[in-house]
Amino acid sequence: MTDTPTLDERRNRLVDQITSGRTLPRTVERAMRTVPRDRFLPGLDPSRAYTDEAVTIKDNPDGPQPLSLASVPSIVAMMLGQLDAQPGDRILEVGAGTGYNAALLAEIVGPDGAVTTVDIDTDVALHARTMLDRAGYDRVTVMQRDGLLGAPGNAPYDRLIATVGLWDIPRAWWGQLADGGRLVLPLRWRGQTRSVSLIRRGDTLVSEGMELCGFVPIIGQDGERTVELFDGRIRLHHDVDQEVRGDRLRDVFSGPVVETWAEARVGGQEPFDGVWLRATMKDDTVCRLEATSEALASGVRRPAIPVRTPAVVVDDSLAYMILLREDMDPARPWRLGAAGYGPAGAALARRMVAHIDAWGADRTAVPAMTIYATAAPAGGHPISKKESVIVLA
Structure with a gap:
């Protein structure tokens, strides 16, 4: 005992x-x-x-x-x-x-x-x-x-x-x-x-x-928006300065999907969230895609992580990160790629793959962030908030 x-x-x-x-x-x-x-x-x-x-x-x-x-x-x-x-x-x-x-x-x-x-x-x-x-x-x-x-x-x-x-x-x-x-x-x-x-x-x-990390959002800040697609079965979460319009994306999942694959592979327990972080350094079209189980059951290509996967959205098209198991590399059997939907889906999938491969070439690199209380000087990639400006470099 x-x-x-x-x-x-x-x-x-x-x-x-x-x-x-x-x-x-x-x-x-x-x-x-x-x-x-x-x-x-x-x-x-x-x-x-x-x-x-x-x-x-x-x-x-x-x-x-x-x-x-x-x-x-x-x-x-x-x-x-x-x-x-x-x-x-x-x-x-x-x-x-x-x-x-x-x-x-x-x-x-x-x-x-x-x-x-x-x-x-x-x-x-x-x-x-x-x-x-x-x-x-x-x-x-x-x-x-x-x-x-x-x-x-x-x-x-x-x-x-x-x-x-x-x-x-x-x-x-x-x-x-x-x-x-x-x-x-x-x-x-x-x-x-x-x-x-x-x-x-x-x-x-x-x-x-x-x-x-992940935390309950503070009460009183209103800088994020949610667009519902596919009868509410898919949601895009984006910042107020990003142009993500539900009316333009209404039929985006009614057409075929285009899959494009990166060179980068990951192991079963290896994190790949750095793709998202690195992508925000230069790309203002990056946001978060959330797919419900109903969406997956309806045939939508499964995102890398259904509740929180990076996506790129432009006008009436989007692409997001996906995974494919390939056993040719036992240490890293999962290959990363992108699924694209809409008229520009293939181009956006290639854009997402470029972000994946940039991360894959240096997986531990973390952007430098400087936050300004007033206007930011030239240089770096600015992300404007209501009370500050973030610059990633």
């Missing part, structure tokens, strides 16, 4: 699992081994708190995504590693969640630092405050307020971290992050979300790295 592991043992096993695939700063690892995540998730089987999965804490009555959730612990660890907070730092967290992340930050900055966490939802803020108090982190400041406004009363901050997806950098944050300070946020552009680590240099934010 085996002994049931204690919660401390479960917590340490989870951290062991996370650190087996990623090197964490010592302060982050120590905090994750110290803070009891189960204390922030009352009503949940405590053992489930130490699995690497997200937990919904407030459902959204108006949509499929929850209003608030406890993030996947490995993503929490990754973002705290990006933040690189130091003892004595002053930190603002946007998106209080369960309060667990704020407790980790409080452990990292210690008694000489200060952590402020804000959330627009009254119930979420109250939950975070209650759980932090019960776990002994009463020195964390919790505010119920719009995170897009930050918390100027406790500024300036050495570090600012968002645990909700943002489409733009709020203007208010620029005045609250100290020059030389670090901002980590899940930033959305061209249908994808990346956790980007940025350093403030005057009126610019300069990236130090980015990782694939």
Whole structure:
């Protein structure tokens, strides 16, 4: 008969699992081994708190995504590693969640630092405050307020971290992050979300790295649109500056499909999201395609990942990434390619394949990102938001 592991043992096993695939700063690892995540998730089987999965804490009555959730612990660890907070730092967290992340930050900055966490939802803020108090982190400041406004009363901050997806950098944050300070946020552009680590240099934010992630979008930003096609069975998610018109694409899936194949192949567990990231460096037609099971059952060519596949859209035509298993290379049996629909489908499929092969030639390269509070200078590839300009190079 085996002994049931204690919660401390479960917590340490989870951290062991996370650190087996990623090197964490010592302060982050120590905090994750110290803070009891189960204390922030009352009503949940405590053992489930130490699995690497997200937990919904407030459902959204108006949509499929929850209003608030406890993030996947490995993503929490990754973002705290990006933040690189130091003892004595002053930190603002946007998106209080369960309060667990704020407790980790409080452990990292210690008694000489200060952590402020804000959330627009009254119930979420109250939950975070209650759980932090019960776990002994009463020195964390919790505010119920719009995170897009930050918390100027406790500024300036050495570090600012968002645990909700943002489409733009709020203007208010620029005045609250100290020059030389670090901002980590899940930033959305061209249908994808990346956790980007940025350093403030005057009126610019300069990236130090980015990782694939997914987060509930913040309330109050409206920079993305969805076009439904094929009787709602296929959706295109795009930015407001992109011209994706449903009336022009209404019949795009009624015609034949053209398949074009790249040289690049991938293994079964090998990520290929870098294709999407690299494509956004130069191509303003890139967006996200989502195909339902009903669409696939109706004969639409299966996208590489049905719920989130990069696509290129121009006028009445589109193309998106697909996969084909070829066993000629056991290490990388999946060949990447593109499916094109519409009058220009073949040309757009070739465009997507060019993006795939550019990535395939250097799979670890990550674009440099600079975000400007005002107009961007010439050079690089600008993506205009409402309150900032992103330049990829």
